[in-house]
Amino acid sequence: MASFNPAILEASGAYLGTEEWPGARHNPVVLGFFAASGNGHVQDDETPWCAAFVGAVLAELALPNTGKLNARSYLDWGLPVPASEARPGDVVILWRGQLNGWQGHVGFLVGFDGDGVILRGGNQGNSVSDARYPVSRVLGYRRAVQQAGNGRQSLRHGARGQAVCELQQMLVDLRYPLGHVDGLFGDRTREAVLAFQADNELAVDGVVGRETWETMDSAEPRLERDVDAQDLRERGSRTIRDADRGQALTTTGIVGLGGLGVIIERTEEAAALFTQGSGLLDRAQAAVMAYWPILLVGGAGLLLWRYFDQIKAARVEDARSGRNVSR
Structure with a gap:
């Protein structure tokens, strides 16, 4: 079984000395840890970032991470390793605050020192460093392993690369x-x-x-389903139903103006005004003043009709490709 531990130690070591910046400025490298670990919404370097650092290093090596900022989330990651078999590069999870609480710390194992464990982690003294912690605080050791075949690694939500x-x-x-x-x-x-x-x-x-x-x-490519809007309508598709209702309301509005033919007729009359008068501005003003309610409402109605058509077309495509067959 391939071991990623040496690569993890090397990749994490490249960030030794990375520190939070004092004051209102934020170290972009630390912000990069948040982004790479799937937490790009964090835009400051004061938010605890030990799990972000671990996730970023794993992502850099195209290994999956938990995608979370909770250090204890790594208790469910990778392969559990007994303390007697823990090796440099393994992920180590510590408890913080209370043993059975939610707080914790996570880093990469560098080695053991008597009753202590040396971790390479982020947010250790506000920097990436190697620091010693009591072994008594260790909740677990986990290892990145290659679980898939053909030289591929197992992938899950949050993985990158x-x-x-x-x-x-x-x-x-x-x-x-x-x-x-x-x-x-x-x-x-x-x-x-x-x-x-x-x-x-x-x-x-x-x-x-x-x-x-x-x-x-x-596997063979998934077959496209032979389906159209009427099929989905008969199956009770909410999207098709709502789009139909939208078009019905739009039609009602157009009919209230005298129908689509009236709109076209008034549009043609407005266009004719542009060929009359002494100047372009005068002709434009005359057309707008004469027919602006019909032009405005009718044009909006036509746009809405087209919009609902596009919704139905997208829904049909979803059903044909199998991306979503339920709505």
């Missing part, structure tokens, strides 16, 4: 839409994975492990 790009491209090729191929295992990628797993009678857990990878390697 080239391996995620490969996964996304395979899903797109198999007709599971997910937006852009951006190397970020986000919500849309997870939805595509869940759909693929359901279609292929796999465990529907959103985790791309050996079985999912191998099934994707041999």
Whole structure:
């Protein structure tokens, strides 16, 4: 089984000495840790960032992370390792505050020192550093492992990197839409994975492990469903129903003005005014003053009608591709 521990130590060591900036300014490297770990909404370096640092280092190596800022979230990550088998590069989770509380600290194991453990972590003295903690505070040791076949790693929500790009491209090729191929295992990628797993009678857990990878390697592109708006209407699609209602209301408004023919007729009359008069400004003002209610309401109605048509077309495409068959 491949070991990522040496690479983890090397990658994390490159950030030793990275510090929070005092005052109102924020270190962009620390902000980068938040972004890389899936927490880009954090825009300051005062928010505790030990889990962000661990997540960013793992993401840099295209390894999955929890995507959370709670240090204890790593108790459910990777492979559990007994203390006797812990090695440099393993992830170590400590309790903080209370043993059974929610607070904690997380970092990478550098080594042991008597009854202490040396961790390389972020937010240790407001910087990335190697620091000693009592072994008695350790909640668990976890290890990044390669669980998938063909030299691929297991991927889950929050993972980043080239391996995620490969996964996304395979899903797109198999007709599971997910937006852009951006190397970020986000919500849309997870939805595509869940759909693929359901279609292929796999465990529907959103985790791309050996079985999912191998099934994707041999899978045929998903067939587009033969469906149109009328099919969806008969099945009770809420989207089609609401769009139909919107178009009906729009039609009622147009009929209230005398119908579409009247709007066209008045539009032609307005256009004729542009060929009369002494100047372009005068002609424009005359057209607007004469027919502005009809032009305004009628034009808005036509735009709304087209908008509802686009909604229905998008819904049909969703149903054909299988991206969403329920709404």
